[in-house]
Amino acid sequence: EAGVAQSPRYKIIEKRQSVAFWCNPISGHATLYWYQQILGQGPKLLIQFQNNGVVDDSQLPKDRFSAERLKGVDSTLKIQPAKLEDSAVYLCASSFDRANTQYFGPGTRLTVL
Amino acid sequence: DQQVKQNSPSLSVQEGRISILNCDYTNSMFDYFLWYKKYPAEGPTFLISISSIKDKNEDGRFTVFLNKSAKHLSLHIVPSQPGDSAVYFCAASAILENNDMRFGAGTRLTVKP
Numbered sequence: 137e138a139g140v141a142q143s144p145r146y147k148i149i150e151k152r153q154s155v156a157f158w159c160n161p162i163s164g165h166a167t168l169y170w171y172q173q174i175l176g177q178g179p180k181l182l183i184q185f186q187n188n189g190v191v192d193d194s195q196l197p198k199d200r201f202s203a204e205r206l207k208g209v210d211s212t213l214k215i216q217p218a219k220l221e222d223s224a225v226y227l228c229a230s231s232f233d234r235a236n237t238q239y240f241g242p243g244t245r246l247t248v249l
Numbered sequence: 250d251q252q253v254k255q256n257s258p259s260l261s262v263q264e265g266r267i268s269i270l271n272c273d274y275t276n277s278m279f280d281y282f283l284w285y286k287k288y289p290a291e292g293p294t295f296l297i298s299i300s301s302i303k304d305k306n307e308d309g310r311f312t313v314f315l316n317k318s319a320k321h322l323s324l325h326i327v328p329s330q331p332g333d334s335a336v337y338f339c340a341a342s343a344i345l346e347n348n349d350m351r352f353g354a355g356t357r358l359t360v361k362p
Binding site for chain 1: 253283292295350354
């Protein structure tokens with residue numbers, strides 16, 4: 137069974153630029169999550185989708201971050217404009233449904249200069 | 250909000266000995282607890298979980314213990330192997346609510362040959 141796929145693996149941008157990350161969850165998983173992991177900290181949930189609907193985006197900085205999962209499968213997370221403090225690893229995870237174990241992708245390491 | 254805490258940032262043990270990683274939580278609504286292992290440049294990998302109706306769950310060399318009254322869980326690895334060297338994250342969620350997982354900051358385990 138293929139795992140959660142993410143791209144790109146690494147991205148370096150300058151502050152005030154825009155960036156987008158892509159995630160393809162495990163086939164059949166209805167729930168998709170985006171996490172931000174700052175160095176030295178545990179992952180922090182940004183947004184949770186159930187199929188193509190948002191379940192929880194309470195910790196998403198909506199002035200600069202946006203995410204969508206239009207067809208209930210793939211998802212994109214966008215930052216516009218980026219700030220220095222957005223430097224982190226962005227992890228995507230998926231689960232069969234909201235009550236099941238989450239499985240993580242390899243992450244995208246973002247560096248904002 | 251530090252609802253899940255791993256107070257030891259690092260742990261070093263000798264190969265063949267027991268590794269004990271600890272985790273404390275504050276939210277009494279948490280009813281599902283997980284341990285994830287993370288190697289460099291990879292996403293967290295699910296290791297073992299425990300529901301709040303149990304106090305112990307075992308999977309090969311890995312055992313998780315839950316003490317609900319103390320709001321404390323621990324992961325025991327016996328015997329420890331050099332390949333176990335990684336960062337271990339404790340996570341907790343309230344399954345019957347929205348299953349938002351809260352992570353600890355992680356403990357870096359080094360198993361010396």
